[in-house]
Amino acid sequence: MKIRKCFSVNSYSQIEKLLESKITKKILIIYIKSNLIKGFGIDWLRVLINLIKKNYKQFKIKFYVDSGTDYGLSILIIRENIDYLKLRSNKIILSKINQMAKKNKVVLNPNFNVVDLSKIKNFRKLKI
Numbered sequence: 121m122k123i124r125k126c127f128s129v130n131s132y133s134q135i136e137k138l139l140e141s142k143i144t145k146k147i148l149i150i151y152i153k154s155n156l157i158k159g160f161g162i163d164w165l166r167v168l169i170n171l172i173k174k175n176y177k178q179f180k181i182k183f184y185v186d187s188g189t190d191y192g193l194s195i196l197i198i199r200e201n202i203d204y205l206k207l208r209s210n211k212i213i214l215s216k217i218n219q220m221a222k223k224n225k226v227v228l229n230p231n232f233n234v235v236d237l238s239k240i241k242n243f244r245k246l247k248i
Contacts, residue, residue, distance in 0.1 A: 123231050123232065123233050124149065124232055124233065125149070125232065125233045125234075125235055126149035126150065126151045126184050126232045126233070126234055126235070127148070127149070127150055127151060127234075127235050127237055128151040128152075128153065128234050128235065128236040128237060128238070129150055129151070129152070129237055129238075130153075130156065130237075130238050132168065132171070132172075134237050134238070135150065135172060138150075138237065139176055139179060143179070146180060147180045147181075147182060148179055148180065148181050148182070149181075149182045149183070149184050149203075149204070149232065150172075150181060150182070150183055150184065151184045151185075151186070151232070151234050152165065152168075152183065152184070152185045152186065153186050154185075154186040154187055154188035154190070154193075157185065157186075157187070157193065157197070158188075158190070158193070162193070162196050162197070162200070165185070165197070165200060166200055166201075169183060169200065169201050169202070170201075173201075182202075182203040182204065183201075183202040183203055183204070184202075184203070184204035184205075184206065184230070184232060185197050185200075185202050185204070185205055185206070186206040187205060187206065187207050188207075188208065189207075189208050189209060191207075191209065191213060191217065194207045194217055195217065195220065198217070198220055198221055198224050198226050199224065202226060203225075203226065203227065204226065204227045204228075204230050204232070205221060205226050205227070205228050205229070206229055206230075207228060207229060214228070214229075
């Protein structure tokens with residue numbers, strides 16, 4: 121099975137630079153860390169998703185969001201317009217949250233290779 125790549129971003133400007141680079145992929149997956157959501161809140165995530173989907177309609181962008189070990193945050197994130205959710209927990213809680221995720225068409229704990237764009241100096245030359 122082929123493991124897909126996703127790109128970890130810290131700001132909206134990094135997303136803009138990523139989308140301005142040479143993209144050959146049909147689907148672009150953006151990874152958002154849990155500390156960003158805990159710091160800025162769930163409203164920030166909602167506004168970010170809506171802004172990106174409004175300004176970049178020509179790209180098919182999916183979101184992979186990390187909720188850490190916070191179960192309440194993961195339930196709030198499932199209600200948003202995301203596609204993938206990462207949650208670290210025991211089997212009982214994961215099965216209950218997976219039931220909610222299936223209703224909202226969210227994939228729980230997929231296998232992705234995360235590329236952190238904050239560690240790459242000139243990622244505009246990256247071939248995606």
